Amino acid sequence: MKKNYKMTICYDGSRYYGWEHQPDRDTIQGKLEGVLSRLCNEFIDVTGAGRTDAGVHARAMTANAVMDTPLSPEEIRDYMNRYLPDDIAVKEVKEASERFHARYKAVGKLYCYTCFDGPVKPVFQRKYVTVLDFHPDLEKMRRAAAYLEGKHDYKSFCGNPRMKKSTVRVVDKIEIVRRGGFIYFNYHGTGFLQNMVRILTGTLLEVGKGKIDPERIPEILEGRNRQLAGPTAPPGGLCLMKVDY
């Protein structure tokens, strides 16, 4: 009998072309579908809560898949972990209601972008941080971040120039925290546009560098023009921390 399963997945995205499957390229969705299709002897569709970009990581991406298998949820998890590569791990598999949909049912997401501006590069975390060559002004970045919270049209922060649908989103909170040489940008929201978290971070870093005035943020939002915002921060610093339902 077919059942719907909810999965929580952790991955180091460094060597992948992002979440979404693509022919002849390694993607997270592609790897998961490959393993589950092998388990079930038929093609299994895996639906993710979102599509992370190439090189972006996740500590707890969620996904769902409808499958017919005699294995228990723990056995499915163990089977997947046995056949998945080292840089993808399934933390949990649970039976979910028939109506559970990893993307449509998500009510909140937390992304964390990590920068480092200390004197000594963090060798063991080097693939998960963006090393800065300047010391950003956190107070200025926090002032700018406050303007970016709320319900806005984030067209200026959208990486897809051909985006036809609404670019209105809600960002509940942006926290900027320093711990030693590490600076964490936590983005709480219901959903984000393509590259949006990286463009928000790139823009906040320009503010932290003194290149963009925090008080100019409302004007950047109103302009609805990608050219007005800062650059897209590199993917390695970004990690999807959790998805709420």
Added chain:
Amino acid sequence: MKKNYKMTICYDGSRYYGWEHQPDRDTIQGKLEGVLSRLCNEFIDVTGAGRTDAGVHARAMTANAVMDTPLSPEEIRDYMNRYLPDDIAVKEVKEASERFHARYKAVGKLYCYTCFDGPVKPVFQRKYVTVLDFHPDLEKMRRAAAYLEGKHDYKSFCGNPRMKKSTVRVVDKIEIVRRGGFIYFNYHGTGFLQNMVRILTGTLLEVGKGKIDPERIPEILEGRNRQLAGPTAPPGGLCLMKVDY
């Protein structure tokens, strides 16, 4: 004027052929000597506290080098970090007395070997742990470890079959600690033979698996025969944590 500098170095050894320089191969010592020789315009010898094997990591290896440079210790550190690859970082450079020698003056070393036996592979630390396919018996391993502490002839735990010099060493303490799925083996000692920490770990894991009785350890030590001890545990789980002077 030539001065002697003490350096503290951190590295991810995954892609290196160990500490010691070798022609045409990437080694930690080779990289450090390359950068310092470029800084000083002459060949600079870097002396390490020890020689880590290929694939072994360090959070705080120490080394010394005699150099003539107008740069301050902080400037030397920053210069090195600018030109070293991402997986090697210099945490500190300090002027040391003329007689300071990173190897001869070391009075203690701490190595940590990390294993993992939890249900979900640790994706972000995967290069720094050895994943086990069984759950070792910690009490048995601790009983075996107690026999391995003290002053002994560790010939059975030496990876170099042609070792001509004394194989007597002092292991002050071996701690075995579990935190969640992680099992840490901490080895405190004054000096270790080639591969010794990895062979001690491989042997303790055989004890933890029930293949070697803890009470057989004295006999393995007395046998002075590499064949009696367990296998050499893989390098990725091993990290040099600190060197005392």
